Amino acid sequence: MRCYNCNKNFDYEKYYGICPKCGCFNKRETQEERHGELHDRFGDDSDHRAEGACGKPGSYTSYSDVSSAGSSSGSASFGGVDARKRTKKKKGSGFLIFSILVFILGIVDFGTQLVRLAASQAGSGAQADAALSTAAHEAGESFAFQQGSLQVLEIKKLADQNTLAAMEEGMELVAVHVAGQGDGMYEDYNRLAPPYLEVDGVYHGMLSAYAFEPYGQMLGAFPVLDEWALMGEESCDGWYAFLVEEGTSEARFWIDEYDGSDWDGGRLLAGHYVDLTIEAEESGAKGGETDEQ
Numbered sequence: 001m002r003c004y005n006c007n008k009n010f011d012y013e014k015y016y017g018i019c020p021k022c023g024c025f026n027k028r029e030t031q032e033e034r035h036g037e038l039h040d041r042f043g044d045d046s047d048h049r050a051e052g053a054c055g056k057p058g059s060y061t062s063y064s065d066v067s068s069a070g071s072s073s074g075s076a077s078f079g080g081v082d083a084r085k086r087t088k089k090k091k092g093s094g095f096l097i098f099s100i101l102v103f104i105l106g107i108v109d110f111g112t113q114l115v116r117l118a119a120s121q122a123g124s125g126a127q128a129d130a131a132l133s134t135a136a137h138e139a140g141e142s143f144a145f146q147q148g149s150l151q152v153l154e155i156k157k158l159a160d161q162n163t164l165a166a167m168e169e170g171m172e173l174v175a176v177h178v179a180g181q182g183d184g185m186y187e188d189y190n191r192l193a194p195p196y197l198e199v200d201g202v203y204h205g206m207l208s209a210y211a212f213e214p215y216g217q218m219l220g221a222f223p224v225l226d227e228w229a230l231m232g233e234e235s236c237d238g239w240y241a242f243l244v245e246e247g248t249s250e251a252r253f254w255i256d257e258y259d260g261s262d263w264d265g266g267r268l269l270a271g272h273y274v275d276l277t278i279e280a281e282e283s284g285a286k287g288g289e290t291d292e293q
Helices: 031-042 069-132 209-219
Strands: 134-137 142-145 148-159 171-181 196-199 202-205 235-245 250-258 268-277
Touching: 148 209, 148 250, 148 268, 171 209, 171 250, 196 235, 202 235, 209 235
Parallel strands: 134 268
Antiparallel strands: 142 148, 148 171, 171 235, 196 202, 196 250, 250 268
């Protein structure tokens, strides 16, 4: 079918009479309306049998059989104008509905974002509360820790610049003796978080086991502990090393407890600390001196 508005040929049935090019709605003409239009265009004496054949093969309808051809043609013409108006109205209504839907979806999305933000803040608050949870213990006390227990036994000064010339001036090497019990299962992710030492409000991280082990063997603080000390083990007994300011006499040993719900530690449960007094330098600081519980 040819569009009234832009003269583009298109499939009337496929597009339901709506031109895919301009969007105009086209009314399909009846055979009588088509004859009337042809008579208006070519005159009464025009022979258009080919147009008559659009119905049944060999059929022909004369002008005299259609008494209202002119009015039919006029109706078709005005029908096209009305169809275009109706198409514009439909397009306007569709845009309005689309705008309303977009507005509603925007409100729903905004509400969803608010809910997620509130949930995230609640989760962060809960985790912050867990991070602020602390537990104090005495030196030598055995306390529940993850899938087992820990004991923080003592802290000793191992060396200063007089002992190790390579040590930074004004610093000294100390080691904390820790023993623990575990369930011996790798599946529990029972890793020990790296501990830290608090001195006068300043936090000092532990020396890596790799860096400290040669000095630990030489200075008698052996074996050296790391985060895997209780992973798949039933017990551990060894030392953590720290560098602190020379002359330090008091220190607070911290170690964080996690729930072991994931391979990287999981959720923080509590921070455990033990206040310690640094003993004078001695030789032969060895592991295995745990209190039997």
